[in-house]
Amino acid sequence: QQKAQFQAQVHNFTDICWDKCVDSPGSKLDYRTETCLVSCVERFIDTTLAITNRFTQMVQKGAH
Amino acid sequence: QQKAQFQAQVHNFTDICWDKCVDSPGSKLDYRTETCLVSCVERFIDTTLAITNRFTQMVQKGAH
Amino acid sequence: QQKAQFQAQVHNFTDICWDKCVDSPGSKLDYRTETCLVSCVERFIDTTLAITNRFTQMVQKGAH
Amino acid sequence: AQELLQRMTDKCFKKCIGKPGSTLDNSEQKCIAMCMDRYMDAWNTVSRTYNSRLQ
Amino acid sequence: AQELLQRMTDKCFKKCIGKPGSTLDNSEQKCIAMCMDRYMDAWNTVSRTYNSRLQ
Amino acid sequence: AQELLQRMTDKCFKKCIGKPGSTLDNSEQKCIAMCMDRYMDAWNTVSRTYNSRLQ
Numbered sequence: 001q002q003k004a005q006f007q008a009q010v011h012n013f014t015d016i017c018w019d020k021c022v023d024s025p026g027s028k029l030d031y032r033t034e035t036c037l038v039s040c041v042e043r044f045i046d047t048t049l050a051i052t053n054r055f056t057q058m059v060q061k062g063a064h
Numbered sequence: 065q066q067k068a069q070f071q072a073q074v075h076n077f078t079d080i081c082w083d084k085c086v087d088s089p090g091s092k093l094d095y096r097t098e099t100c101l102v103s104c105v106e107r108f109i110d111t112t113l114a115i116t117n118r119f120t121q122m123v124q125k126g127a128h
Numbered sequence: 129q130q131k132a133q134f135q136a137q138v139h140n141f142t143d144i145c146w147d148k149c150v151d152s153p154g155s156k157l158d159y160r161t162e163t164c165l166v167s168c169v170e171r172f173i174d175t176t177l178a179i180t181n182r183f184t185q186m187v188q189k190g191a192h
Numbered sequence: 193a194q195e196l197l198q199r200m201t202d203k204c205f206k207k208c209i210g211k212p213g214s215t216l217d218n219s220e221q222k223c224i225a226m227c228m229d230r231y232m233d234a235w236n237t238v239s240r241t242y243n244s245r246l247q
Numbered sequence: 248a249q250e251l252l253q254r255m256t257d258k259c260f261k262k263c264i265g266k267p268g269s270t271l272d273n274s275e276q277k278c279i280a281m282c283m284d285r286y287m288d289a290w291n292t293v294s295r296t297y298n299s300r301l302q
Numbered sequence: 303a304q305e306l307l308q309r310m311t312d313k314c315f316k317k318c319i320g321k322p323g324s325t326l327d328n329s330e331q332k333c334i335a336m337c338m339d340r341y342m343d344a345w346n347t348v349s350r351t352y353n354s355r356l357q
Binding site for chain 5: 102
Binding site for chain 6: 006007008009010011013014015017018021022024025026027029033034037038041042045
């Protein structure tokens with residue numbers, strides 16, 4: 001079940017990062033696109049963490 | 065369960081109306097954006113009602 | 129249940145092909161739009177088959 | 193029909209309502225009615241095409 | 248809150264991260280915080296409007 | 303693999319088929335094959351990156 005969740009996330013990230021990084025698919029995955037995909041996943045996870053942390057703080061302060 | 069349905073609709077409306085009304089998020093929810101959000105929800109509900117009524121009439125007349 | 133699956137596909141195809149073929153809805157479904165919708169469904173099914181076949185071959189050759 | 197109504201509402205709201213105003217004005221109402229008819233036409237065309245492909 | 252967090256993350260990532268770089272830079276972090284606040288404002292406005300319409 | 307095939311088909315149909323014609327022409331077929339390979343590359347890159355982040 002953990003594997004299913006991992007795969008669901010990979011599908012989701014691939015969907016989002018494909019749109020951000022791939023214009024027209026070429027005959028190879030070039031270096032630029034690969035770097036973009038790696039950064040996209042990393043920054044998406046950073047964004048998720050930033051939002052979750054900030055939200056938790058707000059809830060604890062009762063601001064929401 | 066009614067609360068869950070209400071919240072699901074709020075998520076859905078926020079998604080649609082965010083794209084219609086918010087270009088770049090500013091330091092406050094300005095008056096213009098707030099008005100747009102309120103109208104967006106109201107007009108979306110109007111659209112739903114208009115479509116549902118018209119569809120019901122069609123089904124009753126056997127036009128579909 | 130087969131009927132439900134058929135209808136789910138029709139909803140899905142209509143969604144995709146509406147975006148590809150209909151710019152602004154007119155007072156009739158004109159010939160050009162109708163032709164586009166028919167081709168859109170046909171080509172989408174072709175694409176699905178092409179991708180599924182190629183994927184199956186890859187799995188059989190152990191390339192993936 | 194629930195699924196059809198939902199998808200039709202989403203598509204026609206996006207097509208017909210530019211900046212939402214204080215009421216659905218006349219041209220928006222006409223656009224919605226026309227969009228709805230064309231969406232059902234499209235649904236029927238797609239359904240027929242898919243069905244004949246399955247034969 | 249899970250659903251809210253997920254949708255907010257999707258929207259704010261799309262709005263604030265143009266080309267993803269090697270870190271979240273300062274302006275991206277500020278954009279995310281602001282986007283998050285505005286998204287919750289929007290959620291509350293929508294919720295209030297929908298609720299009063301149901302009365 | 304069902305989910306992968308579905309998402310890949312959606313993305314590659316959108317990228318490779320402009321105005322759908324009476325057959326899949328040669329350049330569309332090539333585009334689909336290439337798109338499919340790149341989509342799987344992307345999936346693998348994403349999977350590796352996410353996995354190393356979880357360690």
